[in-house]
Amino acid sequence: MVRLNFKVSNVYMAENLADDLDQLLNAYNRDKVFVLTDDNSFRYCYPRIAGVKGIDAARTIVIESGDDHKHIEAVAKVWKALSNGGADRKSVLINLGGGMPTDLGGFAAATFKRGIRFINIPTTLLSQVDASVGGKTGINFEGFKNEIGVFQQADAVLVDTQFFETLDSDNLVSGFAEMIKHTLIYTSQGWNDLKSFDILNPDFVRLKQLVAESISIKDFFVEADPREQGIRKALNFGHTLGHAIESFALKAGSPMLHGHAVAYGMIGELYLSVTKLGLPRAEADAISAEITRVYGHFPVLAEHNDVIFEWTRHDKKNEDDRINFSLLKAIGQVEVNVNCSKADILDAMDYYRSFNK
Ligand SMILES: NC(=O)c1ccc[n+]([C@@H]2O[C@H](COP(=O)([O-])OP(=O)(O)OC[C@H]3O[C@@H](n4cnc5c(N)ncnc54)[C@H](O)[C@@H]3O)[C@@H](O)[C@H]2O)c1
Numbered sequence: 001m002v003r004l005n006f007k008v009s010n011v012y013m014a015e016n017l018a019d020d021l022d023q024l025l026n027a028y029n030r031d032k033v034f035v036l037t038d039d040n041s042f043r044y045c046y047p048r049i050a051g052v053k054g055i056d057a058a059r060t061i062v063i064e065s066g067d068d069h070k071h072i073e074a075v076a077k078v079w080k081a082l083s084n085g086g087a088d089r090k091s092v093l094i095n096l097g098g099g100m101p102t103d104l105g106g107f108a109a110a111t112f113k114r115g116i117r118f119i120n121i122p123t124t125l126l127s128q129v130d131a132s133v134g135g136k137t138g139i140n141f142e143g144f145k146n147e148i149g150v151f152q153q154a155d156a157v158l159v160d161t162q163f164f165e166t167l168d169s170d171n172l173v174s175g176f177a178e179m180i181k182h183t184l185i186y187t188s189q190g191w192n193d194l195k196s197f198d199i200l201n202p203d204f205v206r207l208k209q210l211v212a213e214s215i216s217i218k219d220f221f222v223e224a225d226p227r228e229q230g231i232r233k234a235l236n237f238g239h240t241l242g243h244a245i246e247s248f249a250l251k252a253g254s255p256m257l258h259g260h261a262v263a264y265g266m267i268g269e270l271y272l273s274v275t276k277l278g279l280p281r282a283e284a285d286a287i288s289a290e291i292t293r294v295y296g297h298f299p300v301l302a303e304h305n306d307v308i309f310e311w312t313r314h315d316k317k318n319e320d321d322r323i324n325f326s327l328l329k330a331i332g333q334v335e336v337n338v339n340c341s342k343a344d345i346l347d348a349m350d351y352y353r354s355f356n357k
């Protein structure tokens with residue numbers, strides 16, 4: 001395995017998953033190893049690590065898949081399994097799956113006996129480039145995304161793009177949205193490269209390189225500000241409206257993948273970048289058209305404006321009842337804590353709707 005040269009996140013690109021995991025676990029002063037999966041990662045991904053010394057089927061914890069199961073009851077199931085299995089401070093939890101199990105498992109590990117170590121083995125594109133790295137752990141609560149959680153870095157993150165062999169196209173496309181976000185906040189050249197990559201018909205060799213580059217961008221912001229006091233908020237570009245649309249869709253009974261919600265949120269926030277920070281309108285239009293080509297359009301009617309606005313009022317970046325966005329001054333130049341009024345936000349939703357073609 002190859003260790004990426006980061007200070008805060010301990011990320012390895014796998015060369016032979018089972019051998020690499022064996023090597024990682026051997027280096028630990030540890031006792032029991034527990035593995036958390038969801039239904040799908042148990043079926044498709046667990047067999048690839050089942051034979052590793054120290055991995056024992058009896059200590060595998062399987063939760064239901066999907067973001068609607070990223071809740072406190074599932075955390076309680078993990079805590080119970082750790083407790084019944086005799087986990088102690090020398091135990092290690094391996095979170096094997098997408099961002100749902102890595103967020104939830106990280107939170108369960110960080111809180112069990114005030115914290116045991118955990119290793120993330122991310123199995124979706126989204127979790128490899130984003131969710132498994134950087135230490136944000138947590139669960140949804142009362143419909144609000146990641147409302148409960150703690151910052152706790154994984155002890156190690158082991159990335160293997162071979163997991164994409166069983167991942168469906170929708171989930172690849174979802175993860176690609178966070179890669180788009182990373183390039184837009186960091187580098188105009190990166191955006192030029194990424195927009196010519198066809199995620200609907202991917203070249204997996206090239207994708208592996210892009211994954212490593214995208215993780216590096218995430219790490220750049222995490223390292224600068226691990227607990228999101230300032231510049232890390234850049235990683236939330238697209239998320240104020242994105243999380244509002246995601247929560248709205250879930251409540252309306254049409255749950256959507258997180259990356260799709262972020263893609264739609266980026267369209268609205270590109271518009272706010274134009275009106276608040278002077279991003280050229282032609283650039284916002286071109287990026288929004290490209291996003292719409294890949295992600296289609298999820299309808300949010302004008303009559304739902306107030307509901308969307310209400311969700312944005314719960315965003316974690318808000319302060320003193322002001323709604324703060326992370327927006328673009330230019331492609332590759334991000335500004336955080338940009339305050340937007342209700343009228344600004346409703347205009348952004350009108351712009352979002354104008355892409356419903
Ligand atoms: N902590 C962070 O910094 C951060 C960053 C971005 C997103 N997130 C969170 O991550 C979650 C989204 O992550 P996600 O998109 O990975 O979703 P996910 O974990 O729900 O996985 C998506 C689907 O793919 C399945 N799956 C996973 N790996 C597979 C594989 N290799 N083959 C076949 N199926 C597989 C899962 O079972 C699930 O059905 C959201 O909860 C989001 O809020 C967190």
Ligand SMILES: O=C(O)C(=O)C[C@@H](O)[C@H](O)[C@H](O)COP(=O)(O)O
Pocket residue numbers: 130134136145146147178228232233235236239316
């Ligand atoms: O790592 C970060 O910081 C991010 O904001 C990454 C986001 O892609 C991710 O969706 C994160 O979970 C959002 O966090 P939240 O604090 O807005 O809940």
Ligand SMILES: [Zn+2]
Pocket residue numbers: 130178239258262
């Ligand atoms: Zn996200």
